[in-house]
Amino acid sequence: DVKVTQSSRYLVKRTGEKVFLECVQDMDHENMFWYRQDPGLGLRLIYFSYDVKMKEKGDIPEGYSVSREKKERFSLILESASTNQTSMYLCASSLGTSGDNEQFFGPGTRLTVL
Amino acid sequence: SQKIEQNSEALNIQEGKTATLTCNYTNYSPAYLQWYRQDPGRGPVFLLLIRENEKEKRKERLKVTFDTTLKQSLFHITASQPADSATYLCALEAGGFKTIFGAGTRLFVKA
Numbered sequence: 001d002v003k004v005t006q007s008s009r010y011l012v013k014r015t016g017e018k019v020f021l022e023c024v025q026d027m028d029h030e031n032m033f034w035y036r037q038d039p040g041l042g043l044r045l046i047y048f049s050y051d052v053k054m055k056e057k058g059d060i061p062e063g064y065s066v067s068r069e070k071k072e073r074f075s076l077i078l079e080s081a082s083t084n085q086t087s088m089y090l091c092a093s094s095l096g097t098s099g100d101n102e103q104f105f106g107p108g109t110r111l112t113v114l
Numbered sequence: 115s116q117k118i119e120q121n122s123e124a125l126n127i128q129e130g131k132t133a134t135l136t137c138n139y140t141n142y143s144p145a146y147l148q149w150y151r152q153d154p155g156r157g158p159v160f161l162l163l164i165r166e167n168e169k170e171k172r173k174e175r176l177k178v179t180f181d182t183t184l185k186q187s188l189f190h191i192t193a194s195q196p197a198d199s200a201t202y203l204c205a206l207e208a209g210g211f212k213t214i215f216g217a218g219t220r221l222f223v224k225a
Contacts, residue, residue, distance in 0.1 A: 004157075031211055040122065042203065042217035043158075050211055058212070090157050100146045100165075100207060105157030 003027070004106035006091050012112045019078040021109050023091030031094045032074035033103065034058075034066060036087040043090065049074055081113045117141060118216040120204055126222045133194045135219045137187040137204030142214075144206040147180055147187050152201045152218065161202075162189075194223045 007022035045058030150158035
């Protein structure tokens with residue numbers, strides 16, 4: 001079974017802190033994604049990566065950056081955390097170069113910014 | 115702008131009945147559509163994918179239809195069980211590797 005793990009289930013940070021969220025997948029998937037999920041808004045794509053060192057902006061990239069130095073690891077960085085970045089963050093991965101492959105999600109990180 | 119709508123109100127049904135969830139979309143012509151299940155505090159889990167040239171797809175007690183003229187997908191769970199209680203997300207291909215997710219519909223199945 002594909003396993004996607006995220007570094008923390010719960011995280012509390014202060015405004016202005018730099019925050020790192022780590023995601024690791026163990027099935028050699030090419031594509032990796034970062035979403036945030038807020039009530040009533042569904043999952044919104046922040047960034048995605050279709051190869052090592054490649055990244056593409058999603059729908060809401062402002063205030064975030066990403067890093068993919070190794071195929072199995074995709075990191076989300078909040079440069080200067082703000083209270084409106086309090087949310088559930090979900091990482092996902094998918095196989096292959098076409099876009100119609102199912103996505104495998106991690107358990108999520110619930111981030112609170114005070 | 116592209117938009118996906120799922121019924122934001124929870125769906126309550128009795129065990130054994132068929133649950134039907136709706137996903138409507140506008141300003142899209144997706145090549146495929148996916149349905150996911152999400153339990154509280156957990157990440158979504160893939161259930162089914164249906165392509166634009168498929169009218170219907172089945173997997174055990176699940177059935178999905180895809181009407182590109184109506185721009186609608188219906189997701190059915192037959193012989194529903196309390197264990198089917200969860201939030202169900204509709205997701206559409208949005209070009210390249212991007213997938214757009216709906217906000218989900220919460221299903222409660224009463225014993």
